[in-house]
Amino acid sequence: MEVIIKPKKTFSWHDIKEITKYHELLYFFIWRDLKVRYKQTSIGIAWALFQPVITMIIFSIVFGRLAKMPSDGVPYPIFIFIGLLLWQFFSGALSETSNCLISNQAIITKIYFPRLILPLSTVITRLVDFFVASIILIGLMVYYHYTPNLIGLLVLPILLFISFMASVGGGLFLAAVNVKYRDVRYALPFFIQILLFITPVIYPPSIAGKYSWILAINPMTGVIKAARAALTGNAPINWELLLISGLGSLLLLFFGVIYFKRTEKYFADII
Amino acid sequence: MSKIIEVKNLSKKYNIAHQQGGYIALRDVIVNIIKNPFKHLKHKVKKIIRREANEDFWALDDINFSVERGEVVGIIGHNGAGKSTLLKIISQITPPTNGEIIIRGQIGSLLEVGTGFHPELSGRENIMLNGAILGMPKKEIISKFDQIVEFAGIGKFLDTPVKHYSSGMYVRLAFSVAAHLEPDILIVDEVLAVGDVEFQRKCIGKMNDITKKEGRTIILVSHNMGAIKNLCKKTILLDKGRVIKIGDTSEVIDFYMNKFHAQNRNIDINNMPRTGDRGRVIKFTDCKIINSEHEPTSNLLFCEPFGIRLSILSKSSYDNLRIAIKIESSDGQSITSPTSNDINLLFNVEADRSLIVEASFKNLLLTPGLYWITITINKMDMGQLVLDQLVRAVNFEVTEVPHQDHKAHSGTYGYIHTYPEWREIK
Numbered sequence: 003m004e005v006i007i008k009p010k011k012t013f014s015w016h017d018i019k020e021i022t023k024y025h026e027l028l029y030f031f032i033w034r035d036l037k038v039r040y041k042q043t044s045i046g047i048a049w050a051l052f053q054p055v056i057t058m059i060i061f062s063i064v065f066g067r068l069a070k071m072p073s074d075g076v077p078y079p080i081f082i083f084i085g086l087l088l089w090q091f092f093s094g095a096l097s098e099t100s101n102c103l104i105s106n107q108a109i110i111t112k113i114y115f116p117r118l119i120l121p122l123s124t125v126i127t128r129l130v131d132f133f134v135a136s137i138i139l140i141g142l143m144v145y146y147h148y149t150p151n152l153i154g155l156l157v158l159p160i161l162l163f164i165s166f167m168a169s170v171g172g173g174l175f176l177a178a179v180n181v182k183y184r185d186v187r188y189a190l191p192f193f194i195q196i197l198l199f200i201t202p203v204i205y206p207p208s209i210a211g212k213y214s215w216i217l218a219i220n221p222m223t224g225v226i227k228a229a230r231a232a233l234t235g236n237a238p239i240n241w242e243l244l245l246i247s248g249l250g251s252l253l254l255l256f257f258g259v260i261y262f263k264r265t266e267k268y269f270a271d272i273i
Numbered sequence: 274m275s276k277i278i279e280v281k282n283l284s285k286k287y288n289i290a291h292q293q294g295g296y297i298a299l300r301d302v303i304v305n306i307i308k309n310p311f312k313h314l315k316h317k318v319k320k321i322i323r324r325e326a327n328e329d330f331w332a333l334d335d336i337n338f339s340v341e342r343g344e345v346v347g348i349i350g351h352n353g354a355g356k357s358t359l360l361k362i363i364s365q366i367t368p369p370t371n372g373e374i375i376i377r378g379q380i381g382s383l384l385e386v387g388t389g390f391h392p393e394l395s396g397r398e399n400i401m402l403n404g405a406i407l408g409m410p411k412k413e414i415i416s417k418f419d420q421i422v423e424f425a426g427i428g429k430f431l432d433t434p435v436k437h438y439s440s441g442m443y444v445r446l447a448f449s450v451a452a453h454l455e456p457d458i459l460i461v462d463e464v465l466a467v468g469d470v471e472f473q474r475k476c477i478g479k480m481n482d483i484t485k486k487e488g489r490t491i492i493l494v495s496h497n498m499g500a501i502k503n504l505c506k507k508t509i510l511l512d513k514g515r516v517i518k519i520g521d522t523s524e525v526i527d528f529y530m531n532k533f534h535a536q537n538r539n540i541d542i543n544n545m546p547r548t549g550d551r552g553r554v555i556k557f558t559d560c561k562i563i564n565s566e567h568e569p570t571s572n573l574l575f576c577e578p579f580g581i582r583l584s585i586l587s588k589s590s591y592d593n594l595r596i597a598i599k600i601e602s603s604d605g606q607s608i609t610s611p612t613s614n615d616i617n618l619l620f621n622v623e624a625d626r627s628l629i630v631e632a633s634f635k636n637l638l639l640t641p642g643l644y645w646i647t648i649t650i651n652k653m654d655m656g657q658l659v660l661d662q663l664v665r666a667v668n669f670e671v672t673e674v675p676h677q678d679h680k681a682h683s684g685t686y687g688y689i690h691t692y693p694e695w696r697e698i699k
Contacts, residue, residue: 005376006375008372030401033402037393037394108385110366111361112388113364113382113406115408183297183298184298185300186299267368268367
């Protein structure tokens with residue numbers, strides 16, 4: 003085994019391959035994050051359920067009952083919960099990933115490993131939360147007598163994959179920016195908050211009328227819309243919109259990886 | 274023997290702004306661009322044509338050396354000589370600016386013990402996590418688990434979160450995981466400076482075993498000359514990012530302690546580089562040796578009473594400060610290390626005020642030779658957090674010329690001269 007240490011190039015496929023070599027460390031980071039998270043809260047794993055459920059109830063009352071928000075013929079709790087599940091995965095992944103390098107500063111400055119592992123493990127940790135919270139959705143669907151059709155079920159992994167790419171891409175970019183500019187993290191929660199309102203979580207995209215294509219720029223729009231269609235069968239899946247979302251998140255991933263790899267070499271020096 | 278590490282023309286440039294820990298705020302960058310777009314552009318252009326080279330500094334400057342398989346190499350030098358930067362590049366934590374290193378083997382680096390320890394996790398969980406972070410495969414950690422626990426001696430507390438551990442236990446556990454690492458090349462930075470004396474001895478023993486029995490290659494950075502002498506055959510002396518001397522350990526240490534350093538008397542304590550956060554809020558600004566005439570000096574007469582005067586500047590107010598001084602001989606033996614807390618004396622300082630403290634040594638009779646002083650200030654009530662520390666900050670020489678009525682030293686053994694009560698019993 004021979005390693006040559008030289009001034010770093012920006013990007014090479016070798017770096018991506020290296021991640022598979024370090025898959026055990028990736029696993030340990032995920033394990034650590036889950037363990038610590040559920041140890042720190044007294045209700046443990048129930049915390050992953052608590053948050054989306056309470057948000058769902060409040061939103062159902064405020065937007066469903068009081069504001070009478072349209073929900074494309076689906077009971078509002080189910081409508082909002084599908085949106086919230088995906089949204090909380092995406093926004094949680096973004097905000098946690100943006101901090102993951104700084105919170106692991108001690109390790110970054112002392113040990114070598116492919117830095118991509120850290121954001122990746124953070125997003126996967128959120129994915130576990132997502133699966134835990136999905137149990138509630140199953141309960142809701144049983145309660146409201148909804149059975150998803152076969153195509154709908156088959157489409158779900160694709161939707162999840164698109165959200166995953168978008169989260170990793172956006173997260174990588176924010177994580178790298180956050181190392182360099184330390185004030186970004188104070189502004190970020192605010193932007194994520196705004197992002198919620200330009201994503202069709204609490205309202206259907208149809209509400210925007212002929213401008214609804216603008217919403218499609220956000221990769222989560224197509225995903226949330228398709229997830230509702232797939233699970234409740236209230237409308238056919240809009241494949242065109244889904245394709246735009248898929249390409250959008252792929253672009254985000256590509257951009258995120260490139261930016262991350264470009265700045266990666268300085269992390270240990272400036273963090 | 275084959276060369277396991279080859280370092281060729283290695284250089285590393287840092288930006289001074291980064292070194293001082295100044296973070297850039299995106300807000301400022303944006304405001305600057307909007308306010309003064311031309312100035313910003315000019316700055317960028319200047320940077321490209323390298324007019325503003327004065328912002329850079331070379332932490333390593335054209336380093337060349339090689340290490341044979343099975344060799345144990347020590348690296349010594351002042352604070353800020355580039356030792357840590359070199360280890361960081363060998364460990365792949367940060368890339369070099371120029372040059373290259375060829376490494377023929379698997380590297381394990383121990384730049385700190387307990388990297389990645391999580392306070393909420395138990396000892397058992399941290400062993401697994403830390404092992405993985407240090408690069409041990411899961412199977413190996415499991416097979417060595419019992420040995421690690423036994424070496425650390427924490428058996429009972431295995432399932433207690435490490436936040437409840439005493440600092441000694443914490444360090445023992447951390448070192449124990451590290452000591453069971455089995456890479457071809459082990460990179461070690463200053464880890465021997467932690468833990469209690471007995472455990473330090475155990476660690477040095479363990480490292481001796483590793484190198485002698487298993488023929489592992491080790492690169493060791495330490496301020497502890499005793500440890501370097503014990504472990505390393507070959508030593509590299511760095512200064513200002515350059516290799517000053519490579520060779521037989523005792524020769525290099527002798528050169529470093531007696532000749533090289535003795536020339537460097539005008540040391541600027543205030544601007545001496547610190548490790549990590551040390552010296553950021555409260556720092557030593559001066560350290561002077563005061564002779565019996567109350568004048569600063571670097572030469573003392575044999576048996577002359579002397580004092581060490583420390584100036585400390587603090588950006589915010591602090592109380593319960595403990596000051597410690599260590600005096601070391603030129604061959605790396607600790608002579609004495611008193612602290613102000615030994616006589617229950619703790620200091621307070623107000624924000625932006627300086628504090629000057631003098632420790633007078635009236636009865637410490639050092640034999641002729643060169644001595645080094647390490648100064649530390651820590652906060653007693655915050656787990657003895659080290660606020661600033663300068664290892665081997667200044668040196669002084671005790672000359673052969675005796676003070677007042679003392680007789681000249683016989684020149685034989687020892688570091689300390691004493692006057693026992695002599696009497697004839699029979």
